[in-house]
C-alpha cells in the first residue's frame with residue numbers, strides 16, 4: 339500500500355468527492371448548537387440532522403467534508419493502538435440523492451484507484467436482516483460485482499451493522515462497513531470483522547439512513563433515503579502506512595517523541611501513559627481552540643475538558659513528565675493542524691493561557707489529593723471506598739470521579755459510586771452530574787418548543803447587543819432543552835438588574851409586534867455585507883441561511899425556527915451569571931400566556 343500523510347488523505351478525499359459533484363462544506367464547531375443532550379459533535383452527520391430529516395441544504399444534495407469530532411464514551415480504551423477521544427472524520431452524504439449502489443461504487447473507486455488499496459486487502463460487512471429491516475442483498479451484490487468474493491462479505495446483525503440514531507430518536511439505518519485485512523493470523527475459524535482480534539480494522543462506514551427511530555423503539559421510513567458515510571482519518575492513515583498504532587502517524591509522531599524525551603521515570607507501560615497524554619492534550623487543544631470557546635469549568639463541556647487535562651496530569655506524573663510540557667505539546671498540535679483548522683492559530687494564546695492555568699491549579703492539589711487517597715485507603719472496609727470519601731476527593735482536591743476510580747482499581751478497591759452521586763446531589767451540583775451523564779453523547783429532537791426557544795435566543799442576542807451597546811457581543815455557546823434556553827456570550831461584567839429588565843422588555847416587544855421570521859439563502863459574503871451576525875466558521879465559498887425577524891434580528895443559522903415571533907408569547911430571564919472568564923451565561927424561559 340502507498341504511504342500517505344494525513345494532509346494528503348484529506349486533500350485526496352475532498353478532491354475525489356468534489357469530482358463526483360459533492361459540495362465541500364466546512365467542519366462545524368466541536369460544540370453543537372441547540373442540542374440539549376449532547377456536549378460535543380460526535381460525527382460528520384451530527385450537524386446535518388435537519389437535512390437528513392428533509393430540510394433542503396443550501397449547498398445541494400451531495401456534500402462532503404472533514405469534521406472534527408469528540409467521543410469520550412471509550413475514554414478507558416485510550417492508550418491502546420486505535421482509540422482516541424478526538425478524531426477527524428472524512429464524510430460524504432447523499433441527501434435523498436444517490437443510494438446504496440452509487441455510494442458503494444464511489445467508496446470502492448476511492449479506496450482502490452485513488453489511495454491504491456489492493457482489492458485483496460479489503461473485506462466488507464452488510465446487514466443480516468431482522469424484523470425491522472430486511473437483509474441487505476443489494477449492498478452484497480454490489481460488492482460482489484466489484485470483485486469482493488463472497489467469503490469476504492460478512493452478514494452481521496444490528497449490533498454490528500446498523501448505525502444510529504445518535505440519541506434516543508432520530509435518523510438511522512443499516513450500514514455496510516469496510517475493513518482492511520491485516521497481515522496477521524485470524525484468531526480462529528470464526529474470525530470475522532465482528533471480533534476485535536485486530537485481523538480486520540474498520541476504516542469506513544456507509545450508513546443507508548432510511549429509517550427514523552421513534553421514542554417507542556419502532557422504526558418508520560424517512561421521507562428521503564440518505565447516505566451518511568464516515569471514514570476515520572487517523573486509522574486509515576495508520577493502516578496505509580503500515581503503522582501499528584495511530585500514534586505512529588504524522589499527526590502524533592513529533593508529540594510522542596517529545597513526551598518520550600521528557601519522561602524521567604522508567605516504567606514498563608510508559609508508552610500507554612504517553613499515548614493517553616498525547617490523546618487528551620490533542621482533544622484539549624481542539625476544545626480550547628474552538629471558535630465556540632470551551633474553557634475548563636465544573637459544568638458541561640468545560641468539565642469534560644477539565645477531566646481530560648487532570649487525567650493527563652496524573653498520567654504525566656506517573657512517568658515524571660513535568661506539567662510545563664503540556665503547553666509545549668499544545669503548541670506543537672497547533673502547528674501540525676493550523677492549515678486545516680486555522681481557528682487553532684487564531685486562539686493560540688487562549689489555548690496556552692487556559693492550559694497553563696488549569697495545569698497549575700490542579701498540580702497544586704494533586705499531591706495532597708494523592709496523600710489523602712493513601713490516608714483514606716487505611717480506613718477502608720471490605721476493599722470498598724465510601725461515596726463520601728470519593729466526594730471529598732472531588733470537592734476538596736478536584737479529583738474527577740474517574741481519577742478516583744482508576745486509583746481505586748490500581749489498589750484493588752471498589753468505590754460506592756451511587757453514594758458519590760448522592761453526595762453530589764446533596765451539594766446541588768446538578769449541572770455537573772448532568773455533564774457526566776451526557777458524556778457519551780446523543781442527539782436531541784427538534785420540537786415546536788425548542789424551535790421557539792431557538793427563535794428567542796436570536797432575539798436575546800440582538801437585544802443584548804443593543805441594550806449593552808456593544809456590537810462585539812457574540813454567541814459563545816447555546817443549549818436548548820424543551821424547557822429553557824441558555825445563551826453564553828462574551829461580556830466582561832455582570833449585567834445590572836436594570837439592564838436585564840431592558841433586555842427582557844426588548845425581546846417581549848419583538849414578540850408583541852408579531853413579526854414574521856423570514857429565511858433567505860445567500861452567500862456568506864452577502865450575509866456579512868447585510869450585517870448578519872453569526873459565527874463565521876467557513877473558509878469555503880458557502881451559501882448560508884439568514885433568519886431575519888423584522889428590524890429586531892438578522893442572524894446566520896441553520897434553523898429550525900418559529901414562523902412568527904408572536905408564537906413565543908412571553909419571554910423571561912431566569913438567571914444571569916458567569917460562565918467562564920469574560921463569558922456570561924443567561925438562562926431564559928418562554929411563558930405560555
Ligand code: SER
Pocket residue numbers: 380381382383429501543544545566567568569
Ligand atoms: N454516522 C456514521 C458514523 O459515525 C457514519 O458517518 O460512523
